[in-house]
Every structure is written in structure tokens, then in C-alpha cells.
Amino acid sequence: MLSVFYTVDVEVWCQGWANLDAEFPAAFDSHILGRTSRGDFGVGFQAELLREHGLEGVFFTEPLFATRFGEQPLADIVGMVQQAGQDVQLHLHTEWLDEAPQPLFPHIGHKRQYLRMLPPEEQRQVIEEGLRLLAKAGAPGVNAFRAGNFGFNADTLPALAANGIRYDSSYNACIFGRDSGVRPGEDLIEPLELDGVIEVPVTIYRDGLGKLRPVQITACAWVEMENLLWKSLEAGRQSLVIVSHGFELLDASRTRLDPIALRRFSKLCEFLGRHRDHFRCLPFGRHTLELTHPQPLPLPSAPWRGALRLMEQGMRRLAY
Numbered sequence: 205m206l207s208v209f210y211t212v213d214v215e216v217w218c219q220g221w222a223n224l225d226a227e228f229p230a231a232f233d234s235h236i237l238g239r240t241s242r243g244d245f246g247v248g249f250q251a252e253l254l255r256e257h258g259l260e261g262v263f264f265t266e267p268l269f270a271t272r273f274g275e276q277p278l279a280d281i282v283g284m285v286q287q288a289g290q291d292v293q294l295h296l297h298t299e300w301l302d303e304a305p306q307p308l309f310p311h312i313g314h315k316r317q318y319l320r321m322l323p324p325e326e327q328r329q330v331i332e333e334g335l336r337l338l339a340k341a342g343a344p345g346v347n348a349f350r351a352g353n354f355g356f357n358a359d360t361l362p363a364l365a366a367n368g369i370r371y372d373s374s375y376n377a378c379i380f381g382r383d384s385g386v387r388p389g390e391d392l393i394e395p396l397e398l399d400g401v402i403e404v405p406v407t408i409y410r411d412g413l414g415k416l417r418p419v420q421i422t423a424c425a426w427v428e429m430e431n432l433l434w435k436s437l438e439a440g441r442q443s444l445v446i447v448s449h450g451f452e453l454l455d456a457s458r459t460r461l462d463p464i465a466l467r468r469f470s471k472l473c474e475f476l477g478r479h480r481d482h483f484r485c486l487p488f489g490r491h492t493l494e495l496t497h498p499q500p501l502p503l504p505s506a507p508w509r510g511a512l513r514l515m516e517q518g519m520r521r522l523a524y
């Protein structure tokens with residue numbers, strides 16, 4: 205049995221920081237609702253499709269935007285996820301810290317793009333504030349975390365433990381994982397316990413060109429993902445962590461549906477729903493994970509599968 209984590213980072217972005225209040229309603233429509241002329245394909249859509257297939261995903265929800273725009277939009281997101289029987293967990297984008305009318309840290313007057321830029325005590329405080337906001341919005345039982353932009357470091361794990369958070373999925377060997385200071389000199393692939401937190405790294409694989417890639421809906425062809433699911437099972441791996449976003453099924457304009465991303469997501473849901481005897485898609489606290497030492501190597505994907513991904517991406521560009 206392989207533990208599959210379908211993780212959705214739920215966050216709102218305006219076009220820059222200059223005109224936030226005017227742009228927020230449209231940003232919420234595109235990044236949260238996933239509004240297009242063909243219907244809504246955002247957070248609610250992904251949550252419902254997972255439910256239809258008997259799957260439970262993890263929606264890492266960014267709450268700091270509520271310090272600027274109020275609690276209602278955050279409560280709406282939490283309601284949307286929970287109504288579909290899905291799990292709300294904590295995601296933090298520290299870019300919002302200097303945008304609140306009453307900032308948590310008045311001394312921070314310019315952008316902090318990554319949580320790792322904050323000293324340990326401030327990391328602890330901002331995680332505490334995120335938990336407070338989510339609890340007020342209707343999600344009190346948070347036990348898992350992912351840093352925005354995967355921008356965590358070794359100080360983040362004790363800060364999570366101090367807040368009672370048991371699972372972290374901020375480690376991404378393709379981004380900051382290697383220089384996070386967490387287990388330097390090796391790539392984390394499988395769950396392990398560090399500083400009182402179980403780190404469940406984003407799954408990476410080696411593509412046909414030898415490059416490491418995260419398992420993400422917009423970055424992986426469906427056949428690559430299917431191949432990895434079977435290969436991980438055969439290799440006796442513990443976990444496979446898939447990354448998505450609330451707006452993952454929209455194209456780069458964030459106004460149109462990306463039919464290829466939708467097809468990949470639909471195929472994944474059908475596959476996981478059909479093969480429940482081999483793959484279990486549940487929130488973090490409901491998996492039984494055996495912690496792995498030493499860490500295995502990333503699994504490879506056959507070269508032709510990478511070629512297919514490039515072809516699919518070419519088709520996506522031609523589609524508009």
C-alpha cells in the first residue's frame with residue numbers, strides 16, 4: 205500500500221502589490237474559485253472531484269491574506285474545502301506580513317518572500333498567527349504545514365513542533381530543500397522524523413533527461429505520474445506527495461481552463477479511486493508511515509514519457 209498525498213496550495217495573488225484592494229475580488233475569483241467562461245475549476249471543483257472518487261486531499265490554505273482583506277473570504281475557502289469532506293491545513297506566504305493595516309511585526313516594513321528569512325522566534329509567532337486565523341475561520345484541528353514557495357529552513361521544524369504541528373511538507377529537493385539546512389548533503393525523498401516533526405517531502409523524480417522534477421499536475425504528463433505511482437508501489441516506497449494549487453487547472457492567464465491539466469487531474473482521480481487496494485489518498489494524520497532510513501534515490505521516469513510531456517506542453521500552447 206502506498207500513501208498518496210494530493211496536496212493543494214490555496215492562495216490568492218493580486219497583480220503586484222500596488223493596487224491590492226481594487227484587485228482582490230478578481231484575484232479571489234481566479235485563484236480560489238477558478239472562474240472561467242467554461243465554469244469554475246478552482247478549489248471547490250478540485251475538492252468535489254476528489255470526493256466523487258472517494259479521495260481525501262490536503263488543502264494547504266494560506267490565511268495571512270485575511271489580515272488585509274478580512275476573515276470572511278478565508279472562512280469561505282475553509283467552508284468550500286470542508287463541505288467536500290476535504291482536509292484544511294496551514295500554508296503561509298510571508299509576503300502578506302507587511303500588507304496588514306495592523307501588522308503582526310511592525311518592524312517588518314518590506315517584503316519577506318520566504319518564511320526562512322525570519323528568525324526562529326518570528327517563525328514560531330507567524331505560524332501561531334496562521335493557526336489562529338484558520339481556527340477562527342472554522343479549521344481548528346490543523347496538524348500539517350507547508351511553507352509558501354517551499355521557503356522553509358531547519359528553524360521551521362522546531363517552530364512547528366512548538367505550535368503542536370506534527371507534519372511538514374515544505375521540503376522540495378528541486379527548490380530550497382537542499383540548502384534548507386535540513387539533513388545537508390542528501391535529498392529527502394521519504395518521510396522521516398526531525399525535531400519532533402514528521403517531514404513528508406514533496407516527491408521528486410528523475411525525468412528522461414536526467415533532471416529532477418517535482419510531481420505536480422502542471423509539470424508531469426499523466427503517463428509519467430501513473431508510471432511513478434506503480435513504480436513507487438513496486439519499490440516499496442512509503443509516500444508519494446503530489447503538488448497542486450487552487451488555480452492549477454487554469455492556464456497562465458488565470459482566466460481560462462487548461463484542458464490538459466484538467467485531464468491529468470481527472471485521470472489521477474479516476475486512477476486513485478479505482479486502485480484503492482494499492483493507493484490510499486488520505487490526510488497526513490490518517491496514514492501509517494514507517495519512517496525511512498537511509499533515504500532512497502529518486503525514481504526515474506522512462507525517456508519517452510518525458511517526450512510525451514513535452515509534446516503535451518506543446519499542444520497546450522497550440523490550444524490558445
Ligand SMILES: [Zn+2]
Nearest residue numbers: 213215352353
Ligand atoms: Zn504557496
